[in-house]
Amino acid sequence: xxxxxxxxxxQAVVVGGSIAGLCAARVLADHFDRVILYxxxxxxxxxxxxxxxxxxxxxxxxxxxxxxELEELFPGLLHDMAASGVPVIRNRRELIHFxxxxxxxxxxLDDKYVAYVPSRGHLEWQIRKRVSAMPGIEIAHRAVAHPQxxxxxxxxxxxxxxxxxxxxxxxxxxxxxRGSRLPTWLQQWGFERPREDSVQVGVTYASHRxxxxxxxxxxxxxxxxxxxxxxxxxxxxxxxxxxxxVTAFGVAKAEPPRGFAEVCTLADELLPPEISAALRAGTPVxxxxxxxxxxxxxxRYERINKFPTGILPFGDAIASLNPTFGQGVxxxxxxxxxxxxxxAQGMDNVMWRLAFxxxxxxxxxxxxxxxxxxxxxxxQGDRPWWYRPAYELFTQFVAAAETDPVLAEWFLSRTSLLDxxxxxxxxRLIGRAMRNNxxxxxxxxxxxxxxxxxxxxxx
Ligand SMILES: Cc1cc2nc3c(=O)[nH]c(=O)nc-3n(C[C@H](O)[C@H](O)[C@H](O)COP(=O)(O)OP(=O)(O)OC[C@H]3O[C@@H](n4cnc5c(N)ncnc54)[C@H](O)[C@@H]3O)c2cc1C
Numbered sequence: 001x002x003x004x005x006x007x008x009x010x011q012a013v014v015v016g017g018s019i020a021g022l023c024a025a026r027v028l029a030d031h032f033d034r035v036i037l038y039x040x041x042x043x044x045x046x047x048x049x050x051x052x053x054x055x056x057x058x059x060x061x062x063x064x065x066x067x068x069e070l071e072e073l074f075p076g077l078l079h080d081m082a083a084s085g086v087p088v089i090r091n092r093r094e095l096i097h098f099x100x101x102x103x104x105x106x107x108x109l110d111d112k113y114v115a116y117v118p119s120r121g122h123l124e125w126q127i128r129k130r131v132s133a134m135p136g137i138e139i140a141h142r143a144v145a146h147p148q149x150x151x152x153x154x155x156x157x158x159x160x161x162x163x164x165x166x167x168x169x170x171x172x173x174x175x176x177x178r179g180s181r182l183p184t185w186l187q188q189w190g191f192e193r194p195r196e197d198s199v200q201v202g203v204t205y206a207s208h209r210x211x212x213x214x215x216x217x218x219x220x221x222x223x224x225x226x227x228x229x230x231x232x233x234x235x236x237x238x239x240x241x242x243x244x245x246v247t248a249f250g251v252a253k254a255e256p257p258r259g260f261a262e263v264c265t266l267a268d269e270l271l272p273p274e275i276s277a278a279l280r281a282g283t284p285v286x287x288x289x290x291x292x293x294x295x296x297x298x299x300r301y302e303r304i305n306k307f308p309t310g311i312l313p314f315g316d317a318i319a320s321l322n323p324t325f326g327q328g329v330x331x332x333x334x335x336x337x338x339x340x341x342x343x344a345q346g347m348d349n350v351m352w353r354l355a356f357x358x359x360x361x362x363x364x365x366x367x368x369x370x371x372x373x374x375x376x377x378x379x380q381g382d383r384p385w386w387y388r389p390a391y392e393l394f395t396q397f398v399a400a401a402e403t404d405p406v407l408a409e410w411f412l413s414r415t416s417l418l419d420x421x422x423x424x425x426x427x428r429l430i431g432r433a434m435r436n437n438x439x440x441x442x443x444x445x446x447x448x449x450x451x452x453x454x455x456x457x458x459x
Contacts, residue, residue, distance in 0.1 A: 011036070013159050013169040015144045017043060018053060019124060019329050020315020021175035022131045023336035026073050028173065029136050031343045036167060038159070040143035043128065047084075047240075049121035055323065056120035057289035058207040059235035059247035061223075065417035066330030067116045073336055074130045078116055081126055085240040087117040087220045091412065097275060098412065099224040101376055103398045105408040113412055117220060119239040123329070146181070147172055147311055149189050156310035171347070172311045178297060180317035191306055194299040197366070199373050200380040201322045202253035203293040208260055209285040210244045216278035217244075224270045225324070226251045228376050233324065234263075234270055236279070243285055249324060252378030260284045296322045296373070298366055302355040312351050314339070319362045322369050330417055334361050364421040397425055400433035403440060407433055 012032040014021045017039025028035045041052035049056030062070075071078050082088050089095050091113040098105045107113075118126070132139050143162040150157050158168035174182050183193040222236035231254035235247045248256035248263050257263050267276035298319040301307070315332045338357035342350050373379035375391035401407035407429065414423045425433070 010034070011167075011169050012171040012173065013038065013144075013167055014173045014175055015159065016175035016177060016315070016317075017041070017128070017139060018175070018177065018315075019127065020177075020317070020332035020335065021173070022124070022127045023070075023073055023332050024173045024175050024314050024339060025131050025137050025139075026134065027336050027339045027343065028171070029134050030340070032170070033136060035137045036169075037131070037137065037139045038142045038144050038161070038167075039139065040141075040162075042141055043139065044121075044125070047119070047122040047125040049119070050124075053120065053124070054289075054291050055328075056124075058205045058291055058323075059237050059245050059326075060120040060123075060323075060329075061221075061235070061237065061326030062116055062118060062123060063326060063330040063416045064113050064115050064413075066327075066333050067114070068418075069330065069333035069337060070127070073333065074127060077126055077130065081116055081118050081122070081240075084122070084126075086122065087238050087240070089115045089117060089220050091409070094218045095220050097219050097222045097224075097272065099270070100411070100415070101225060101372075101395055101398050102227040102230075103402040105398075105401050105411060106403060106405045107408045107412050113409075113416060113418065115221065115416070117237050117239060119241065119245065122240055144176075146185060147174075149185070149308065151189065154189075154308050156308055170310065171350075173314050174311060174317050175314045176317055178316045178320035180299075180313065182311070182313050182317060183299065186304075186308075189308060191308065192304050194301045194304050197298040197300060198381055199296045199322070199370050200294060201251060201296055201324075201373050201377065202379070203322060203324055204250045204254070204256055205247050205289075205291045205293070205323070206249070206256040206258055206263070207245060207247040207289050207291075208263065210246045210260075210279065210282040211242070211285055212244055212278050212282040216281055217275065219275065222271065222275060226254075226377050228378070231378060232256055232266060232270070234267065235324075236275075244279075244282065246279065246282075251324070251373075252380075258288060258290070260288070293323055296320060296366075296369065298362060300359070302352075302359040307351050307355075309351070312339075312354055318358060319366065321365065322373060325369050325372075325415075327365055327369075327417065331362065331365065361421065364423070365417070368423045393430075394423070396437060397430065397433045400436035400440075404432065404436045407436070 010032045011034045012028045014025045014037040017037050025035050025037045144159045145162050147156045148158040156172050187193050220238045224234045226233040231251045237245045250256045264280045267279045321327050342353040371387040371391045374383045374387050401411045
Protein backbone atom coordinates (compact mmCIF):
# COMPACT_ATOMS: atom_id res chain seq x y z
CA UNK A 1 0.00 0.00 0.00
CA UNK A 2 1.27 3.52 -0.83
CA UNK A 3 2.01 5.63 2.18
CA UNK A 4 2.25 9.37 2.36
CA UNK A 5 4.68 10.88 4.82
CA UNK A 6 2.97 13.67 6.69
CA UNK A 7 3.82 17.22 5.64
CA UNK A 8 4.85 19.12 8.71
CA UNK A 9 4.35 22.90 8.68
CA UNK A 10 7.45 23.42 6.56
CA GLN A 11 9.22 20.37 5.23
CA ALA A 12 12.21 20.03 2.89
CA VAL A 13 13.53 16.89 1.23
CA VAL A 14 17.12 16.36 0.10
CA VAL A 15 17.86 13.67 -2.50
CA GLY A 16 21.37 12.24 -1.96
CA GLY A 17 23.32 11.92 1.27
CA SER A 18 26.86 12.59 0.10
CA ILE A 19 28.77 15.77 0.93
CA ALA A 20 26.53 18.17 -1.04
CA GLY A 21 23.30 16.67 0.31
CA LEU A 22 24.59 16.79 3.90
CA CYS A 23 25.69 20.42 3.54
CA ALA A 24 22.31 21.35 2.01
CA ALA A 25 20.42 19.59 4.83
CA ARG A 26 22.49 21.52 7.40
CA VAL A 27 21.48 24.85 5.85
CA LEU A 28 17.84 23.88 5.30
CA ALA A 29 17.50 22.95 8.96
CA ASP A 30 17.73 26.67 9.83
CA HIS A 31 14.72 27.43 7.62
CA PHE A 32 12.44 24.38 7.74
CA ASP A 33 10.78 22.62 10.67
CA ARG A 34 11.72 19.26 9.24
CA VAL A 35 14.35 18.11 6.73
CA ILE A 36 14.32 14.56 5.38
CA LEU A 37 17.42 13.39 3.55
CA TYR A 38 17.06 10.29 1.37
CA UNK A 39 20.15 8.30 0.44
CA UNK A 40 19.81 5.14 -1.62
CA UNK A 41 23.10 3.70 -0.40
CA UNK A 42 23.49 2.08 3.00
CA UNK A 43 25.25 4.61 5.25
CA UNK A 44 27.94 3.08 7.47
CA UNK A 45 28.15 4.18 11.09
CA UNK A 46 31.94 3.86 10.88
CA UNK A 47 34.40 6.20 9.11
CA UNK A 48 34.66 3.98 6.03
CA UNK A 49 33.96 4.42 2.36
CA UNK A 50 30.69 3.23 0.81
CA UNK A 51 29.93 1.65 -2.53
CA UNK A 52 28.06 4.57 -4.20
CA UNK A 53 31.10 6.81 -3.70
CA UNK A 54 33.80 5.40 -5.99
CA UNK A 55 35.92 8.48 -5.33
CA UNK A 56 36.54 7.11 -1.83
CA UNK A 57 38.85 4.50 -3.38
CA UNK A 58 41.13 7.18 -4.84
CA UNK A 59 43.12 10.24 -3.88
CA UNK A 60 40.50 12.70 -2.58
CA UNK A 61 41.85 16.05 -1.47
CA UNK A 62 40.08 18.44 0.86
CA UNK A 63 41.11 21.92 -0.28
CA UNK A 64 42.19 24.35 2.42
CA UNK A 65 39.23 26.57 1.44
CA UNK A 66 36.87 23.59 1.64
CA UNK A 67 38.05 22.89 5.19
CA UNK A 68 37.35 26.52 6.17
CA GLU A 69 33.88 26.49 4.60
CA LEU A 70 32.97 23.16 6.21
CA GLU A 71 34.10 24.49 9.60
CA GLU A 72 31.70 27.44 9.14
CA LEU A 73 28.87 25.01 8.52
CA PHE A 74 29.90 22.52 11.21
CA PRO A 75 31.85 24.27 13.97
CA GLY A 76 34.31 21.91 15.66
CA LEU A 77 34.65 19.65 12.62
CA LEU A 78 38.34 20.40 12.06
CA HIS A 79 39.20 19.96 15.72
CA ASP A 80 37.42 16.60 15.80
CA MET A 81 39.13 15.44 12.63
CA ALA A 82 42.54 16.34 14.02
CA ALA A 83 41.65 14.62 17.33
CA SER A 84 40.77 11.47 15.36
CA GLY A 85 44.25 11.41 13.85
CA VAL A 86 43.54 13.16 10.53
CA PRO A 87 46.88 14.62 9.39
CA VAL A 88 47.00 18.42 9.53
CA ILE A 89 49.59 19.93 7.20
CA ARG A 90 50.98 23.40 7.48
CA ASN A 91 52.70 24.86 4.51
CA ARG A 92 56.18 23.38 4.83
CA ARG A 93 58.39 22.27 2.01
CA GLU A 94 59.26 19.04 3.79
CA LEU A 95 55.59 18.11 4.16
CA ILE A 96 54.27 18.90 0.69
CA HIS A 97 55.70 17.88 -2.65
CA PHE A 98 53.76 19.91 -5.22
CA UNK A 99 54.60 19.67 -8.92
CA UNK A 100 52.37 21.78 -11.19
CA UNK A 101 52.78 21.88 -14.98
CA UNK A 102 56.21 20.26 -14.61
CA UNK A 103 57.49 22.71 -11.96
CA UNK A 104 58.22 21.68 -8.37
CA UNK A 105 57.14 24.61 -6.23
CA UNK A 106 59.22 26.09 -3.44
CA UNK A 107 56.47 26.36 -0.82
CA UNK A 108 56.75 27.01 2.90
CA LEU A 109 56.38 30.68 3.74
CA ASP A 110 53.06 31.23 5.32
CA ASP A 111 50.91 29.39 7.87
CA LYS A 112 47.70 30.68 6.29
CA TYR A 113 47.62 27.49 4.25
CA VAL A 114 46.53 24.62 6.50
CA ALA A 115 45.36 21.39 4.90
CA TYR A 116 43.41 18.61 6.59
CA VAL A 117 43.85 15.22 4.96
CA PRO A 118 40.94 12.96 5.92
CA SER A 119 40.14 9.93 3.82
CA ARG A 120 36.93 10.46 1.88
CA GLY A 121 35.06 7.94 4.08
CA HIS A 122 36.23 9.70 7.25
CA LEU A 123 35.26 13.17 6.03
CA GLU A 124 31.75 12.12 5.03
CA TRP A 125 31.27 10.23 8.31
CA GLN A 126 32.34 13.24 10.40
CA ILE A 127 29.86 15.46 8.55
CA ARG A 128 27.07 12.88 8.62
CA LYS A 129 27.48 12.42 12.39
CA ARG A 130 26.87 16.13 12.88
CA VAL A 131 23.95 16.35 10.47
CA SER A 132 22.16 13.35 11.93
CA ALA A 133 22.52 14.81 15.45
CA MET A 134 20.75 18.02 14.42
CA PRO A 135 17.18 18.36 15.64
CA GLY A 136 14.71 18.41 12.77
CA ILE A 137 16.86 16.38 10.36
CA GLU A 138 16.11 12.77 9.52
CA ILE A 139 18.46 10.71 7.33
CA ALA A 140 16.70 7.75 5.72
CA HIS A 141 18.13 4.90 3.67
CA ARG A 142 15.64 5.08 0.78
CA ALA A 143 15.94 5.70 -2.96
CA VAL A 144 13.95 8.49 -4.61
CA ALA A 145 12.31 7.44 -7.89
CA HIS A 146 11.35 10.95 -9.04
CA PRO A 147 9.94 14.24 -7.77
CA GLN A 148 6.18 14.62 -7.49
CA UNK A 149 5.13 17.36 -9.90
CA UNK A 150 1.90 19.38 -10.00
CA UNK A 151 1.50 20.60 -13.61
CA UNK A 152 -1.34 23.03 -12.80
CA UNK A 153 0.81 24.87 -10.24
CA UNK A 154 4.07 24.21 -12.17
CA UNK A 155 5.47 23.13 -8.85
CA UNK A 156 7.31 20.18 -7.33
CA UNK A 157 5.33 19.13 -4.30
CA UNK A 158 7.45 16.29 -2.92
CA UNK A 159 9.19 13.07 -3.93
CA UNK A 160 8.03 9.59 -4.86
CA UNK A 161 10.25 6.87 -3.39
CA UNK A 162 11.24 3.67 -5.18
CA UNK A 163 8.53 1.69 -3.42
CA UNK A 164 5.84 4.24 -4.38
CA UNK A 165 5.64 6.01 -1.02
CA UNK A 166 5.25 9.77 -1.34
CA UNK A 167 6.90 12.42 0.83
CA UNK A 168 5.40 15.88 0.38
CA UNK A 169 7.76 18.83 0.61
CA UNK A 170 7.75 22.60 0.31
CA UNK A 171 11.21 22.33 -1.19
CA UNK A 172 13.18 19.47 -2.77
CA UNK A 173 16.95 19.76 -3.15
CA UNK A 174 18.45 17.49 -5.80
CA UNK A 175 21.93 16.55 -4.55
CA UNK A 176 21.99 13.22 -6.37
CA UNK A 177 25.37 13.87 -8.01
CA ARG A 178 26.53 14.13 -11.60
CA GLY A 179 24.03 11.42 -12.65
CA SER A 180 21.11 13.72 -11.63
CA ARG A 181 18.00 13.15 -13.77
CA LEU A 182 16.63 16.64 -13.22
CA PRO A 183 17.29 17.70 -16.86
CA THR A 184 15.16 14.76 -18.06
CA TRP A 185 12.38 15.47 -15.56
CA LEU A 186 12.32 19.13 -16.59
CA GLN A 187 11.84 18.05 -20.19
CA GLN A 188 9.08 15.61 -19.20
CA TRP A 189 7.27 18.42 -17.37
CA GLY A 190 7.44 20.67 -20.45
CA PHE A 191 10.43 22.86 -19.52
CA GLU A 192 13.69 23.19 -21.44
CA ARG A 193 16.74 21.17 -20.39
CA PRO A 194 19.65 23.25 -19.14
CA ARG A 195 22.50 23.77 -21.57
CA GLU A 196 25.33 21.43 -20.63
CA ASP A 197 28.89 22.76 -21.00
CA SER A 198 31.45 20.00 -21.06
CA VAL A 199 35.17 19.36 -21.30
CA GLN A 200 36.24 15.90 -22.38
CA VAL A 201 39.10 15.34 -19.98
CA GLY A 202 39.42 11.56 -20.38
CA VAL A 203 40.75 10.99 -16.87
CA THR A 204 41.48 7.48 -15.57
CA TYR A 205 42.46 6.83 -11.94
CA ALA A 206 44.23 3.65 -10.78
CA SER A 207 44.75 3.53 -7.02
CA HIS A 208 46.36 1.44 -4.33
CA ARG A 209 46.28 1.81 -0.59
CA UNK A 210 49.85 1.38 0.60
CA UNK A 211 51.48 0.89 3.99
CA UNK A 212 54.86 2.63 3.97
CA UNK A 213 57.33 1.83 6.79
CA UNK A 214 57.32 4.51 9.52
CA UNK A 215 59.90 7.24 9.17
CA UNK A 216 60.51 6.82 5.44
CA UNK A 217 58.20 9.63 4.26
CA UNK A 218 58.40 13.07 5.91
CA UNK A 219 55.89 14.35 3.33
CA UNK A 220 52.17 13.95 3.97
CA UNK A 221 50.98 15.15 0.58
CA UNK A 222 52.47 14.48 -2.84
CA UNK A 223 50.88 15.95 -5.97
CA UNK A 224 52.32 15.73 -9.46
CA UNK A 225 50.12 17.08 -12.25
CA UNK A 226 50.13 15.80 -15.83
CA UNK A 227 51.87 17.97 -18.42
CA UNK A 228 51.45 18.48 -22.16
CA UNK A 229 54.42 16.17 -22.83
CA UNK A 230 53.49 13.60 -20.23
CA UNK A 231 49.80 12.77 -19.79
CA UNK A 232 50.36 10.92 -16.50
CA UNK A 233 50.40 12.26 -12.96
CA UNK A 234 50.34 10.96 -9.39
CA UNK A 235 48.86 11.81 -6.04
CA UNK A 236 49.76 10.39 -2.62
CA UNK A 237 47.90 11.30 0.56
CA UNK A 238 48.60 10.06 4.07
CA UNK A 239 45.41 9.42 6.05
CA UNK A 240 44.23 8.96 9.62
CA UNK A 241 44.47 5.14 9.43
CA UNK A 242 48.22 5.31 8.77
CA UNK A 243 47.77 4.14 5.18
CA UNK A 244 48.72 6.06 2.03
CA UNK A 245 46.26 6.46 -0.80
CA VAL A 246 48.37 6.31 -3.95
CA THR A 247 46.73 7.23 -7.26
CA ALA A 248 48.35 7.17 -10.68
CA PHE A 249 46.22 8.96 -13.24
CA GLY A 250 46.11 9.57 -16.95
CA VAL A 251 44.50 12.49 -18.82
CA ALA A 252 43.29 12.68 -22.45
CA LYS A 253 42.53 8.94 -22.35
CA ALA A 254 46.11 8.00 -21.38
CA GLU A 255 46.11 4.81 -19.30
CA PRO A 256 47.85 4.95 -15.93
CA PRO A 257 49.94 1.92 -14.90
CA ARG A 258 47.92 -0.79 -13.19
CA GLY A 259 50.14 -3.05 -11.07
CA PHE A 260 51.94 -1.77 -7.97
CA ALA A 261 55.36 -2.52 -9.51
CA GLU A 262 54.42 -0.40 -12.56
CA VAL A 263 53.21 2.43 -10.32
CA CYS A 264 56.60 2.36 -8.58
CA THR A 265 58.29 2.65 -11.97
CA LEU A 266 56.17 5.71 -12.75
CA ALA A 267 57.09 7.11 -9.33
CA ASP A 268 60.80 6.70 -10.19
CA GLU A 269 60.14 8.94 -13.18
CA LEU A 270 57.93 11.58 -11.54
CA LEU A 271 59.07 11.85 -7.94
CA PRO A 272 62.26 12.68 -6.04
CA PRO A 273 64.28 9.48 -5.39
CA GLU A 274 63.61 9.45 -1.63
CA ILE A 275 59.83 9.47 -2.17
CA SER A 276 59.85 6.79 -4.83
CA ALA A 277 62.19 4.67 -2.65
CA ALA A 278 59.72 4.98 0.25
CA LEU A 279 56.88 3.91 -2.04
CA ARG A 280 58.90 0.92 -3.25
CA ALA A 281 59.44 -0.11 0.37
CA GLY A 282 55.66 -0.02 0.89
CA THR A 283 53.18 -2.88 0.86
CA PRO A 284 49.86 -2.56 -1.00
CA VAL A 285 46.81 -3.14 1.18
CA UNK A 286 43.83 -4.69 -0.63
CA UNK A 287 42.99 -4.54 -4.31
CA UNK A 288 43.79 -1.88 -6.88
CA UNK A 289 40.79 0.26 -7.93
CA UNK A 290 40.18 1.90 -11.30
CA UNK A 291 37.78 4.75 -12.05
CA UNK A 292 37.11 6.51 -15.35
CA UNK A 293 35.97 10.11 -15.45
CA UNK A 294 35.40 11.04 -19.09
CA UNK A 295 33.85 14.52 -18.96
CA UNK A 296 33.59 17.56 -16.71
CA UNK A 297 30.04 18.93 -16.86
CA UNK A 298 28.36 22.18 -15.97
CA UNK A 299 24.59 22.31 -16.29
CA ARG A 300 23.72 25.97 -16.84
CA TYR A 301 20.52 26.21 -14.78
CA GLU A 302 21.02 29.97 -14.43
CA ARG A 303 20.51 30.33 -18.19
CA ILE A 304 17.18 28.60 -18.71
CA ASN A 305 14.06 30.70 -19.18
CA LYS A 306 11.59 28.97 -16.97
CA PHE A 307 11.86 26.67 -14.00
CA PRO A 308 9.27 24.99 -11.76
CA THR A 309 9.08 26.12 -8.16
CA GLY A 310 9.81 23.77 -5.29
CA ILE A 311 13.04 22.17 -6.52
CA LEU A 312 16.72 23.18 -6.56
CA PRO A 313 19.73 21.44 -8.13
CA PHE A 314 22.80 21.31 -5.88
CA GLY A 315 26.42 20.11 -5.78
CA ASP A 316 27.74 17.86 -8.56
CA ALA A 317 24.19 17.79 -9.96
CA ILE A 318 25.05 21.28 -11.26
CA ALA A 319 28.79 21.10 -11.88
CA SER A 320 31.03 18.06 -11.81
CA LEU A 321 34.65 19.20 -12.07
CA ASN A 322 37.74 17.34 -13.23
CA PRO A 323 38.64 15.40 -10.04
CA THR A 324 42.39 15.83 -10.55
CA PHE A 325 41.95 19.45 -9.35
CA GLY A 326 40.33 18.26 -6.08
CA GLN A 327 37.64 20.96 -5.88
CA GLY A 328 34.25 19.15 -5.69
CA VAL A 329 33.81 19.17 -1.90
CA UNK A 330 34.90 22.80 -1.66
CA UNK A 331 32.39 23.75 -4.36
CA UNK A 332 29.62 21.91 -2.50
CA UNK A 333 30.50 23.79 0.71
CA UNK A 334 30.58 27.11 -1.17
CA UNK A 335 27.19 26.32 -2.69
CA UNK A 336 25.89 25.72 0.85
CA UNK A 337 26.94 29.29 1.72
CA UNK A 338 25.07 30.48 -1.38
CA UNK A 339 21.99 28.49 -0.35
CA UNK A 340 22.08 30.07 3.10
CA UNK A 341 22.21 33.57 1.57
CA UNK A 342 19.49 32.76 -0.98
CA UNK A 343 17.13 31.38 1.68
CA ALA A 344 17.75 34.36 3.95
CA GLN A 345 15.87 36.45 1.37
CA GLY A 346 12.81 34.19 1.50
CA MET A 347 11.38 31.40 -0.62
CA ASP A 348 10.18 33.52 -3.55
CA ASN A 349 12.52 33.08 -6.51
CA VAL A 350 14.98 31.17 -4.34
CA MET A 351 15.93 28.92 -7.26
CA TRP A 352 17.03 31.90 -9.36
CA ARG A 353 18.90 33.61 -6.57
CA LEU A 354 20.76 30.38 -5.85
CA ALA A 355 21.38 29.57 -9.52
CA PHE A 356 22.98 32.99 -10.15
CA UNK A 357 25.08 32.87 -7.01
CA UNK A 358 26.24 29.34 -7.84
CA UNK A 359 27.09 30.31 -11.42
CA UNK A 360 29.23 33.16 -10.07
CA UNK A 361 31.04 30.70 -7.80
CA UNK A 362 31.51 28.02 -10.46
CA UNK A 363 32.56 30.26 -13.38
CA UNK A 364 36.14 31.18 -12.34
CA UNK A 365 36.92 27.62 -11.26
CA UNK A 366 35.42 26.11 -14.41
CA UNK A 367 37.43 28.53 -16.59
CA UNK A 368 40.68 27.94 -14.70
CA UNK A 369 40.26 24.17 -15.04
CA UNK A 370 39.23 24.45 -18.69
CA UNK A 371 42.27 26.54 -19.61
CA UNK A 372 44.60 23.99 -17.96
CA UNK A 373 42.73 20.99 -19.40
CA UNK A 374 42.67 22.30 -22.95
CA UNK A 375 46.17 23.74 -23.02
CA UNK A 376 48.15 21.40 -20.78
CA UNK A 377 46.11 18.18 -20.56
CA UNK A 378 44.96 17.55 -24.13
CA UNK A 379 41.20 17.88 -23.42
CA GLN A 380 38.61 17.97 -26.20
CA GLY A 381 35.57 20.24 -26.60
CA ASP A 382 34.75 23.89 -27.28
CA ARG A 383 37.12 26.40 -25.80
CA PRO A 384 37.23 30.21 -25.65
CA TRP A 385 40.04 31.73 -27.82
CA TRP A 386 41.76 33.25 -24.80
CA TYR A 387 42.48 29.97 -23.01
CA ARG A 388 45.82 29.45 -24.75
CA PRO A 389 47.37 32.92 -24.28
CA ALA A 390 46.10 33.09 -20.69
CA TYR A 391 47.51 29.66 -19.89
CA GLU A 392 50.85 30.40 -21.57
CA LEU A 393 51.17 33.46 -19.35
CA PHE A 394 50.23 31.33 -16.40
CA THR A 395 52.95 28.74 -17.17
CA GLN A 396 55.52 31.56 -17.12
CA PHE A 397 54.21 32.38 -13.68
CA VAL A 398 54.47 28.78 -12.42
CA ALA A 399 57.98 28.47 -13.87
CA ALA A 400 59.01 31.51 -11.82
CA ALA A 401 57.26 30.08 -8.73
CA GLU A 402 59.68 27.16 -8.87
CA THR A 403 62.41 29.34 -7.37
CA ASP A 404 60.37 32.17 -5.82
CA PRO A 405 58.54 31.18 -2.61
CA VAL A 406 56.36 34.34 -2.71
CA LEU A 407 54.94 33.31 -6.07
CA ALA A 408 54.69 29.65 -5.01
CA GLU A 409 52.79 30.71 -1.91
CA TRP A 410 50.36 32.75 -3.95
CA PHE A 411 49.89 29.87 -6.39
CA LEU A 412 49.31 27.29 -3.66
CA SER A 413 46.74 29.55 -1.95
CA ARG A 414 44.85 30.26 -5.13
CA THR A 415 44.78 26.67 -6.39
CA SER A 416 43.42 25.80 -2.92
CA LEU A 417 40.72 28.43 -3.64
CA LEU A 418 41.79 30.49 -0.60
CA ASP A 419 41.43 34.31 -0.78
CA UNK A 420 39.70 34.27 -4.17
CA UNK A 421 38.38 31.80 -6.70
CA UNK A 422 40.19 33.66 -9.48
CA UNK A 423 43.67 32.52 -10.45
CA UNK A 424 44.64 35.96 -11.77
CA UNK A 425 47.90 37.42 -10.46
CA UNK A 426 48.22 41.17 -9.90
CA UNK A 427 50.44 43.16 -12.34
CA ARG A 428 53.00 43.42 -9.52
CA LEU A 429 53.19 39.61 -9.23
CA ILE A 430 53.35 39.20 -13.01
CA GLY A 431 56.24 41.72 -13.06
CA ARG A 432 57.95 39.76 -10.29
CA ALA A 433 57.51 36.51 -12.25
CA MET A 434 58.94 38.06 -15.43
CA ARG A 435 61.95 39.49 -13.58
CA ASN A 436 62.55 36.13 -11.94
CA ASN A 437 62.39 34.28 -15.27
CA UNK A 438 64.79 36.74 -16.90
CA UNK A 439 67.19 36.31 -13.94
CA UNK A 440 66.97 32.51 -14.26
CA UNK A 441 67.55 32.72 -17.99
CA UNK A 442 70.63 34.95 -17.58
CA UNK A 443 71.99 32.70 -14.80
CA UNK A 444 71.43 29.62 -16.98
CA UNK A 445 73.13 31.27 -19.90
CA UNK A 446 76.15 32.28 -17.78
CA UNK A 447 76.55 28.79 -16.37
CA UNK A 448 76.31 27.26 -19.87
CA UNK A 449 78.93 29.75 -21.15
CA UNK A 450 81.09 28.85 -18.13
CA UNK A 451 80.84 25.15 -19.01
CA UNK A 452 81.81 25.82 -22.64
CA UNK A 453 84.83 27.91 -21.55
CA UNK A 454 85.94 25.15 -19.19
CA UNK A 455 85.66 22.57 -21.98
CA UNK A 456 87.67 24.89 -24.31
CA UNK A 457 90.42 25.20 -21.67
CA UNK A 458 90.52 21.42 -21.17
CA UNK A 459 90.66 20.87 -24.94
C1 LIG B 1 37.32 9.85 -8.86
C2 LIG B 1 36.89 11.11 -8.17
C3 LIG B 1 37.80 11.80 -7.40
C4 LIG B 1 37.41 12.97 -6.76
N1 LIG B 1 38.36 13.65 -6.06
C5 LIG B 1 37.99 14.76 -5.39
C6 LIG B 1 38.93 15.44 -4.60
O1 LIG B 1 40.12 15.10 -4.55
N2 LIG B 1 38.51 16.53 -3.90
C7 LIG B 1 37.23 16.98 -3.95
O2 LIG B 1 36.89 17.97 -3.29
N3 LIG B 1 36.32 16.36 -4.73
C8 LIG B 1 36.65 15.27 -5.43
N4 LIG B 1 35.72 14.62 -6.18
C9 LIG B 1 34.35 15.18 -6.26
C10 LIG B 1 33.61 15.06 -4.93
O3 LIG B 1 33.68 13.75 -4.43
C11 LIG B 1 32.16 15.52 -5.10
O4 LIG B 1 32.19 16.82 -5.65
C12 LIG B 1 31.46 15.56 -3.75
O5 LIG B 1 31.20 14.26 -3.29
C13 LIG B 1 30.11 16.28 -3.80
O6 LIG B 1 29.31 15.59 -4.68
P1 LIG B 1 27.74 15.39 -4.47
O7 LIG B 1 27.41 15.22 -3.04
O8 LIG B 1 27.05 16.47 -5.21
O9 LIG B 1 27.49 14.05 -5.29
P2 LIG B 1 27.99 12.57 -5.00
O10 LIG B 1 29.16 12.57 -4.10
O11 LIG B 1 28.11 11.90 -6.31
O12 LIG B 1 26.77 11.92 -4.21
C14 LIG B 1 25.50 11.74 -4.73
C15 LIG B 1 24.73 10.91 -3.71
O13 LIG B 1 23.37 10.83 -4.12
C16 LIG B 1 22.91 9.50 -3.92
N5 LIG B 1 21.77 9.30 -4.83
C17 LIG B 1 21.79 9.38 -6.18
N6 LIG B 1 20.55 9.16 -6.68
C18 LIG B 1 19.75 8.96 -5.60
C19 LIG B 1 18.36 8.69 -5.48
N7 LIG B 1 17.58 8.59 -6.55
N8 LIG B 1 17.85 8.54 -4.24
C20 LIG B 1 18.65 8.65 -3.12
N9 LIG B 1 19.96 8.89 -3.19
C21 LIG B 1 20.51 9.05 -4.42
C22 LIG B 1 24.13 8.64 -4.25
O14 LIG B 1 24.03 7.35 -3.70
C23 LIG B 1 25.25 9.47 -3.62
O15 LIG B 1 25.44 9.13 -2.27
C24 LIG B 1 36.07 13.45 -6.86
C25 LIG B 1 35.15 12.75 -7.62
C26 LIG B 1 35.55 11.59 -8.28
C27 LIG B 1 34.53 10.84 -9.10
